[in-house]
Amino acid sequence: DVMLPGMDGWTVIERLKADVATRDIPVHVLSAFDEAGRSRELGAIGFLAKPVSREALEDAFEHLLHVAEGRPRRVLAVDDDAAARSAVRTLLQRDGVAIDEAGSAEEALARLGDKAYDCMVLDLGLPGMSGMDLLDRLAGEGASIPPVVVYSGRELSREENLRLRQYTDSIVLKGARSPDRLLDEVSLFLHSVRQSGGEAPARPAADGELHGRRLLLVDDDMRNLFALSRVLRGWGVQVEMAQDGPKALQRLAEDDGFELVLMDIMMPGMDGYEAIRAIRAQPRLERLPVIALTAKAMRGDREKCLEAGASDYLSKPVDTDKLASMIRVWLRR
Incomplete structure (x- = not known):
């Protein structure tokens, strides 16, 4: 469990993985928050968000035993x-x-x-x-x-x-x-559990519907870019990234194949609102789905995003289930 008194679960797993004597022991993380990405980065074989069902816990033990048995x-x-x-x-x-x-x-x-x-x-x-x-x-x-x-x-x-x-x-x-x-x-x-074929464990949106779809992800924070792009690629989405509004506009000008844009709002220079307005000013892009991402849910954010021309709005930290559902909806349209 992550929320332990004194030394938390993250510190425990860091110390286990730092010690040659214990690094091969499979660890499965439980948390009340969506921290699957952090658990993978630290070498956990799996992650469960609380509350945990009996079935999910049984699956976790099955994965733990699978790794402990030493699959080649x-x-x-x-x-x-x-x-x-x-x-x-x-x-x-x-x-x-x-x-x-x-x-x-x-x-x-x-x-x-x-x-x-x-x-x-x-x-x-x-x-x-x-x-x-x-x-x-x-x-x-x-x-x-x-x-x-x-x-x-x-x-x-x-x-x-x-x-x-x-x-x-x-x-x-x-x-x-x-x-x-x-x-x-x-x-x-x-040390991570992987299905046969070397693929990452199935994620909520990995139902084939998003496989092969092309998406442009725009964010000035490299950590956000890498974390979110990793989730999207796990669903089979073809992701390209841009670190600011001008670069995003350049990519859209060079390539007609993008089917959806995920646009961060709080960026230096040209912010997301301005970038979305610039996209909507181009007739060929006026129907391109653009989902705005804001750092936190503030009163009036959704209205501002929609006024700028966003198709939809999602606050950070991003709920990946909601994101998958939102992407599917707009791609169907």
Whole structure:
């Protein structure tokens, strides 16, 4: 449980995962608040919001036992440097973890087509197709992308970071202390319950209706972008991100394929109200569904959003069930 006196549940799980002797013990989190994202980031195998039904608790125990039994887990190391692949293998290989290697994106595609992986350690600087292009291609083909840890030898630009964060939050720069970081990042994925095929556990909206739909997510807070985009991708949605109003307008001008926009309101410079008005000023975009996201529910917010031209309104922290329902409604229209 999260709400414990003295030392809370988050501190307990952080200490368990920091200790080699206890890091492999599966942990399932219970909380009165929707904190599934935080529990996953800390390495929990699952999350339940209170009140918890008997059936949900039984399912949780079943998952705990499933992990404790030691299902074989598989990692794909993709790097054109054989010595680097060997170093990754040496670092990660232990009981119950099988390591496969690929020296190019093309070889990785073939392996991903043959087997299901629990995690992929990916170098971006590959010959031929780059690591970034590999991820884009997998997403474009609608393939199941396993959890990805990018293991890069160079600093990434802001644009590269944003593009890459559509697929992963785990980016490790190769260096003196990077092996420990890499081990930590991979371990978080390997200690999570995943269905056969390496897919994340089903989420409320993962009913197929949203699969393949295209959405533009606009928010100046990188943490919000990554957290919400991860949820949306879990539903099968193809998500692109913009960090401010002008960039959102540019993406909409360049691409006619977006079916819906999630627009944060409180952004510096051009705020969400102004960005929505600019969208509605264009005849070709006047019917594009735009859902406004505000930091907190303030009196009159909904009216302001609708006056600016928003189709609908949702306050933060975002209730993912409500969001899924709202997206479905507007896409049907």
